[in-house]
Amino acid sequence: MEPTSDNRLMEEVREGKVERLAILFERHHVMLFNFFLRLTGNRSASEDLVQDVFFRILKYRDTYQSQSKFTVWMYQIARNVHIDHLRKQKPEVPLDEQFEEPAVAEPPAIDRLSADVDVTLLKRALDRLPLRKREILLLSRFQEMKYREIAELLGCDIGSIKSTIHRAVKELGKIYFELQGGTSP
Amino acid sequence: MKCECEQIREKSADYLAGELDEKSLAEVRAHLADCPACREELEGLSAIWTKLGVLPKEQPSGALRSRFYEMLEAYKKDMEKEREKQGFGQTLSHWIRRLMPRRPAYQIALSLVLIAAGLGSGYLLSVRSRSAARTEVAGLKSEVDDMRRIVAVSLLKQASPSERLMGVSWSARIDRPGDEIIQTLLETLNHDPNVNVRLAAADALYLFYDHPEVKEGLIDSLAGQTSPLVQLSLVNLLVEIRERRAAGALERLIQDEKLNPKVKKRAELGLVQLS
Numbered sequence: 001m002e003p004t005s006d007n008r009l010m011e012e013v014r015e016g017k018v019e020r021l022a023i024l025f026e027r028h029h030v031m032l033f034n035f036f037l038r039l040t041g042n043r044s045a046s047e048d049l050v051q052d053v054f055f056r057i058l059k060y061r062d063t064y065q066s067q068s069k070f071t072v073w074m075y076q077i078a079r080n081v082h083i084d085h086l087r088k089q090k091p092e093v094p095l096d097e098q099f100e101e102p103a104v105a106e107p108p109a110i111d112r113l114s115a116d117v118d119v120t121l122l123k124r125a126l127d128r129l130p131l132r133k134r135e136i137l138l139l140s141r142f143q144e145m146k147y148r149e150i151a152e153l154l155g156c157d158i159g160s161i162k163s164t165i166h167r168a169v170k171e172l173g174k175i176y177f178e179l180q181g182g183t184s185p
Numbered sequence: 186m187k188c189e190c191e192q193i194r195e196k197s198a199d200y201l202a203g204e205l206d207e208k209s210l211a212e213v214r215a216h217l218a219d220c221p222a223c224r225e226e227l228e229g230l231s232a233i234w235t236k237l238g239v240l241p242k243e244q245p246s247g248a249l250r251s252r253f254y255e256m257l258e259a260y261k262k263d264m265e266k267e268r269e270k271q272g273f274g275q276t277l278s279h280w281i282r283r284l285m286p287r288r289p290a291y292q293i294a295l296s297l298v299l300i301a302a303g304l305g306s307g308y309l310l311s312v313r314s315r316s317a318a319r320t321e322v323a324g325l326k327s328e329v330d331d332m333r334r335i336v337a338v339s340l341l342k343q344a345s346p347s348e349r350l351m352g353v354s355w356s357a358r359i360d361r362p363g364d365e366i367i368q369t370l371l372e373t374l375n376h377d378p379n380v381n382v383r384l385a386a387a388d389a390l391y392l393f394y395d396h397p398e399v400k401e402g403l404i405d406s407l408a409g410q411t412s413p414l415v416q417l418s419l420v421n422l423l424v425e426i427r428e429r430r431a432a433g434a435l436e437r438l439i440q441d442e443k444l445n446p447k448v449k450k451r452a453e454l455g456l457v458q459l460s
Binding site: 014018019020021022023025026029030033034037038043046047051054055058118119122123140141142146147159161162163165166169170172173176178 | 194195196197199201202203204226230232233234236237239240241242243244245246248250251252253254256257260261264329331332336339395
């Protein structure tokens with residue numbers, strides 16, 4: 001049996017069969033959780049944010065338009081939820097500046113497995129990427145979104161998404177290299 | 186050459202995501218063969234892009250799921266209340282629309298008649314709207330049941346035992362379980378690696394013992410169980426539901442030489458109780 005598409009399920013939710021949201025939750029909540037976790041670095045905050053996304057999906061279910069892909073709409077909501085979260089958290093610091101600040105650098109433990117070190121360093125390097133670059137990189141690398149979909153989601157053209165990806169990966173590589181202490185990658 | 190290098194840079198995002206068609210890929214490769222600078226850059230990008238794959242996919246805690254379903258049920262209940270209110274309102278306005286004549290003089294006449302007949306029609310209206318609301322609520326109950334079924338099955342298929350336990354408890358909340366839930370619970374009872382989950386599944390199945398497949402399933406399951414706890418629980422359940430067909434299964438169980446003595450004692454007592 002062919003599984004029901006996300007869009008069809010969301011249409012049903014919009015029409016009042018809200019229990020169908022359970023399937024969409026099961027399909028997407030782990031991905032969303034990881035998206036938030038890589039943006040915030042905080043597990044419990046990320047769980048709250050996932051909950052908030054699904055709450056807003058219910059609340060605004062009437063506004064869902066089937067011509068756009070469900071995940072594009074869902075990540076639009078997710079971005080808004082994240083932005084609201086940042087505003088609540090640090091109202092005095094402008095958004096851009098928060099993410100330009102380098103994370104506190106701890107030297108990686110030498111006795112740890114190199115894979116663990118990789119993970120720690122990569123996470124730290126990702127944290128140092130400016131928010132927009134990080135978001136776009138996460139959406140394409142981890143959230144299985146096509147550049148075309150990310151462009152739709154952010155309301156810009158696909159060319160600028162592709163060039164942001166290019167710059168983001170390049171910058172990430174540079175930060176990662178620096179965090180490694182300048183040794184070969 | 187410069188211009189070509191720019192073109193390659195534009196294609197690098199597609200290259201990383203594996204979105205280049207064969208023709209473009211061949212062009213990129215041909216250029217890389219001639220241009221060490223571009224080759225080095227793209228190799229660096231690919232390395233970091235691939236490296237991102239080591240970041241593990243993290244799992245949220247079980248609390249996230251239970252909070253979500255609490256929210257969904259609460260929302261559903263609110264909708265239920267809303268619809269009940271609306272149902273009444275719609276019936277009322279429908280009646281008024283049907284009864285109201287177009288001309289004002291008649292309207293006045295009618296309202297006098299209505300006042301006279303006030304109590305009686307009021308009574309009729311309330312009976313009507315109540316029965317309409319009842320039908321609506323019955324429909325919603327079955328939708329809530331549908332939701333619980335979806336939730337239970339999806340939880341029972343999760344990797345963590347605590348989530349599967351939660352799945353079992355969700356299935357116990359379903360009014361009319363349907364074949365899928367029964368099958369999934371039987372599967373859990375027979376094959377779940379975790380004893381606690383198997384025990385919980387046996388208890389949940391007990392709630393649905395009037396379902397024809399459940400009795401058979403419980404009897405069949407006895408032969409396959411190895412944990413004394415689950416064996417004890419199944420023997421108790423079979424005796425409790427007075428399932429005479431279970432006698433054969435109990436006899437076979439007793440004959441097993443490796444059987445835990447306590448289970449054996451309970452099974453022997455069970456045989457007496459069933460006869």
